[in-house]
Amino acid sequence: MPRDIQTAFRDAVLGRVDPAAFAAAHLVDDGFDPARRLQVHRNNTLITLTEALGAVFPVVRRLVGDDFFAFAARRFIEGRPPASGTLIDYGAGFAAHLAGLDAAAGLPYLADVARLEWAWHESFHAADASPLDPARLAKVPQDRLPSIRLVAHPAVRLIDSAWPVGRIWTANADPARDPDPVSLDEGPNYLLVLRPLYDVRLRFLTHAEWVFIVNLSRQASVGGAWSAAIDVDSTFELSQALRDCLTSGVFHGVDLGGPFTE
Amino acid sequence: MSLKTSAKSSALVAAAMAVGISGAMVAPAGAADMEKCYGVAKAGKNDCQTATSSCAGTARMDHQKDAFILVPAGTCDKIAGGNTSPM
Amino acid sequence: MVRSSSPPPRASLPPRAGIGLKGEHCQDVLDGRPDVAFFEIHTENYMGDGGAPHRCLAEIAGLYPLSMHGVGLSLGSADGLDARHLDRKAALVEAYRPALVSEHLSWSVAGGVYLNDLLPLPYTTETLALIADHVAQAQDRLGRRLLIENPSTYLRFRESTLPETEFLNRLCAATGCGLLLDVNNVYVSAWNHAFDPRDYLYALRHAPVGEFHLAGHHHAAVDGLQRGLRIDDHGSAVCPEVWDLFVTALALFGPRPTLIEWDSDLPGLATWVGEAAKADALLAEAAADAA
Numbered sequence: 040m041p042r043d044i045q046t047a048f049r050d051a052v053l054g055r056v057d058p059a060a061f062a063a064a065h066l067v068d069d070g071f072d073p074a075r076r077l078q079v080h081r082n083n084t085l086i087t088l089t090e091a092l093g094a095v096f097p098v099v100r101r102l103v104g105d106d107f108f109a110f111a112a113r114r115f116i117e118g119r120p121p122a123s124g125t126l127i128d129y130g131a132g133f134a135a136h137l138a139g140l141d142a143a144a145g146l147p148y149l150a151d152v153a154r155l156e157w158a159w160h161e162s163f164h165a166a167d168a169s170p171l172d173p174a175r176l177a178k179v180p181q182d183r184l185p186s187i188r189l190v191a192h193p194a195v196r197l198i199d200s201a202w203p204v205g206r207i208w209t210a211n212a213d214p215a216r217d218p219d220p221v222s223l224d225e226g227p228n229y230l231l232v233l234r235p236l237y238d239v240r241l242r243f244l245t246h247a248e249w250v251f252i253v254n255l256s257r258q259a260s261v262g263g264a265w266s267a268a269i270d271v272d273s274t275f276e277l278s279q280a281l282r283d284c285l286t287s288g289v290f291h292g293v294d295l296g297g298p299f300t301e
Numbered sequence: 302m303s304l305k306t307s308a309k310s311s312a313l314v315a316a317a318m319a320v321g322i323s324g325a326m327v328a329p330a331g332a333a334d335m336e337k338c339y340g341v342a343k344a345g346k347n348d349c350q351t352a353t354s355s356c357a358g359t360a361r362m363d364h365q366k367d368a369f370i371l372v373p374a375g376t377c378d379k380i381a382g383g384n385t386s387p388m
Numbered sequence: 389m390v391r392s393s394s395p396p397p398r399a400s401l402p403p404r405a406g407i408g409l410k411g412e413h414c415q416d417v418l419d420g421r422p423d424v425a426f427f428e429i430h431t432e433n434y435m436g437d438g439g440a441p442h443r444c445l446a447e448i449a450g451l452y453p454l455s456m457h458g459v460g461l462s463l464g465s466a467d468g469l470d471a472r473h474l475d476r477k478a479a480l481v482e483a484y485r486p487a488l489v490s491e492h493l494s495w496s497v498a499g500g501v502y503l504n505d506l507l508p509l510p511y512t513t514e515t516l517a518l519i520a521d522h523v524a525q526a527q528d529r530l531g532r533r534l535l536i537e538n539p540s541t542y543l544r545f546r547e548s549t550l551p552e553t554e555f556l557n558r559l560c561a562a563t564g565c566g567l568l569l570d571v572n573n574v575y576v577s578a579w580n581h582a583f584d585p586r587d588y589l590y591a592l593r594h595a596p597v598g599e600f601h602l603a604g605h606h607h608a609a610v611d612g613l614q615r616g617l618r619i620d621d622h623g624s625a626v627c628p629e630v631w632d633l634f635v636t637a638l639a640l641f642g643p644r645p646t647l648i649e650w651d652s653d654l655p656g657l658a659t660w661v662g663e664a665a666k667a668d669a670l671l672a673e674a675a676a677d678a679a
Contacts, residue, residue: 041515042466044547045498045507052503065510067544069581071613076543076580079619084505091504121502124460124473125435129504164436173325176318184318185311193437237440262314277314281321286328 052081053117088116091126092133096156098211099137099149111140127164130157148202148223155204155241158196158232162239165194170235170288179295185262189255189284190292194234197253205230205243235288242287247272248280252289260296401426401453401487401599403643403675405667407660408650414444421451422661425668426487428455428647434484435476445484455488455599455647456481457568460502463522463536464495464509474529481530488599488645490535490568491526493519493556510545511555520562527563535566535598540573540605540620542580552577553591566598569641571634572626572649576605576618585633589640597641602626602634602667603649622651625663634667638674646671 044065051061058081059074066073089112093100100108115136121129134153143149170192179187198204203225209217229249231242244252247268254264261281268275284290404425409417417427427448434441448454461473481489494506509515527534538556550558560567569592578585604624608617626634626648634646648663 041464041510041518042498044510044545045466045495048507049498049501049503052505052507053501062543065545065547067546069544071610073543075610075612076617079542079617080503080505080507084503087504121504122500124462124470124496124502124504125432125476126504127432127436163439164441165438167438167442173322176322177326181315181319182312184322185314194439234439237443261318262311265314265317277317278321278324281318282324282328285322285325 048080051077052084053120054081055117085113085116088121088126088129089113092116092130095130095160096133096153098156098208099153101211102146102149102152102207103143107142111137111143114140130160133157148200148204148207151198151200151202151204152207154200155198155208155230155232158198158230159239159241162194162196162232162234165234168193168291171285171290171292173285175293176285183295185265186260186296188258188260188294188296189290190294191252191256192233192235192288192291194232194239195252195256195289196232197249197256198230198232199227199249200230201227203228205241209241231289233287233289240287245272245275247275248283251275251277251280252284255284255290258294401455401645403645403671405646405648405664405671406452406455407648407664409445409448410654411441411444412654413657413660414448416657418447418451420657422657424452424661424664426453426455426645426647428457428488428649431456431458431477431480432460434480449484454484454486455490455645456484456486457537457647458489458491459506460496460504461491461526462494462496462502463491463526464493464507464515464519465497465522466495466518467498467500469522469525470497474526478530481532488535489530489532490537490599491523492537493539493552493559506539508539508541508543508545510547511550511552512547513549516550516555516558516562520559523559523563523565527565533564533566535568536560537568537570537601538573538577540570540576540580540618542617542619544581551591553588557591557593557596560593560596565596567592567596568599568601569597569637569644570601570603571637572601572603572605572630573620575630575633576620579615579618582615586636589633589637592641594641597644600634600637600644600646601649602630602646602663605630622649623653625655625659626666631666631670635670635674638670639677642678643671643674 047056047061047065050056051058058077062074062077066076089109092112092115093108103111115133119132119136123129134150134157137143137153138150171189176184176187202223203221205228206221206225210219210221227246229244229246231244231249231252233240233242250271251264251268254267255261259267265275265277268280402425406424406426406428409427409429429445434445436442458477461477462470492506493509495509496503496505496507509519523534523536536556536559538552556567559565574585574588578588603620603622604626606619606621606623608619610617646667648660648667650660
């Protein structure tokens with residue numbers, strides 16, 4: 040009996056079945072419509088989850104306004120309700136949901152802004168790890184360097200977009216620090232989200248730098264990642280890109296590919 | 302790519318990496334950060350978001366019907382040409 | 389078959405007032421060291437792997453006792469306990485060694501879909517056996533006694549055959565768990581179902597009560613119900629009627645660790661600490677009366 044009631048209660052809360060039918064079958068009527076009593080739980084669930092999404096996607100909410108955000112969130116909640124009892128886990132599919140939402144088709148960059156905000160959220164909660172000490176690499180014989188593989192810090196996320204979503208994000212997340220309006224003609228953004236310690240940061244990369252780090256994060260050797268970056272931009276500066284990565288905490292570890300004698 | 306040019310490019314890569322590594326070792330910590338990073342306290346980054354189960358267990362009742370509001374009406378003033386749909 | 393489990397007792401909290409811990413107050417707490425007996429967290433807020441939330445919690449845990457209050461274990465689910473959720477909870481209990489660990493008399497998940505609300509149960513011998521089994525499983529996994537919180541309710545099931553108080557009394561007896569008596573929830577439920585909240589308190593066994601919760605709620609005007617509904621939104625100061633009911637509870641059950649909850653429209657830290665001071669004054673009076 041409890042399973043049947045809970046399944047029916049769930050479906051009534053999510054609007055999959057008529058709440059009035061559930062109320063008539065299972066709830067005490069003491070003179071006040073029990074379907075209205077059930078509505079408290081429907082509201083509570085929808086409001087809680089909408090607020091949870093709004094907290095993870097504040098720039099999306101700002102871009103579309105509270106009413107439209109609530110509409111988009113409700114569609115998402117009813118179609119893809121949480122699969123975890125921890126709200127930290129909820130929202131992974133929201134960007135894809137926005138991409139498929141006809142009513143948001145006029146804002147073609149919106150889904151990519153959501154991808155960036157989800158990356159930010161994941162980075163915020165990612166495991167702690169110390170950045171790779173460049174001194175470890177300095178001990179590697181120079182001829183072995185191109186074949187080493189670097190391990191990305193657990194809080195690193197990489198986002199690319201045909202739209203300037205990094206600028207859209209900074210201009211809306213903190214208008215006081217980025218007061219300039221954004222033009223969609225600014226073109227694509229290649230973004231690195233990282234959190235060396237506790238503060239999540241956003242870096243704007245060149246396309247080649249982005250390709251370099253993406254390849255490294257997928258366990259390419261440094262030589263392989265360099266080759267991919269050069270294919271994008273023949274002026275790619277490996278020494279500078281590697282220095283920037285090391286000083287900003289993009290990597291956590293290194294796979295030397297075997298022992299060597301110092 | 303011939304073996305010869307491959308070996309040559311590998312030596313170039315190794316040399317560039319050595320320069321980058323030694324550059325990182327002498328750079329003041331966080332130097333690249335200061336130049337290029339945008340560290341921002343995310344607006345509204347409090348508990349009910351990070352974690353939002355804070356909100357579970359509280360109950361509210363709104364008077365809103367299942368309104369279908371189909372027009373994004375947010376703050377696109379920061380974006381030139383922010384809405385590409387015909388007005 | 390319900391197993392009775394009696395995990396070893398731990399350092400207990402003094403019968404004084406604590407407040408909730410919110411990320412935006414973390415630095416203020418560390419800087420100001422407010423005079424509260426403990427901080428209570430929502431366990432699920434710390435189920436991320438790392439970062440600022442854990443840094444904050446580790447620092448607070450070095451200064452104050454903690455109470456871990458879960459909102460997502462869904463002890464009343466017919467589908468059984470979510471092993472992954474229980475593992476995450478166990479890891480936090482192990483890492484932070486809270487003085488109290490509590491959960492709700494409710495369910496949240498059916499068929500793998502979480503509703504992230506504390507949903508009500510029909511009170512029957514069947515649901516009692518179900519949740520007692522889950523409480524015993526959780527206590528075994530955590531190696532800790534759980535406190536179970538009475539819900540605020542808005543509806544009642546036709547299927548129920550036991551009063552909520554009887555259900556809680558039997559649950560505590562069957563599992564050895566304690567009762568987290570939420571005085572505001574008693575008031576809210578009593579209003580919404582038109583019974584005397586004092587009768588609810590009189591019907592509870594005294595021994596299991598291990599903590600009190602106090603909170604503000606919202607009195608909503610509702611078409612078709614002249615008295616309106618009381619909605620448990622934790623979004624305001626404790627109201628006078630709930631303070632009065634707290635005094636009654638103290639006379640019945642004696643002083644216990646008491647949390648001031650606040651989860652929406654958060655006040656400044658000083659206001660919240662002030663509410664705890666009001667509770668502390670009543671707790672001290674009750675302790676003096678008992679002596």
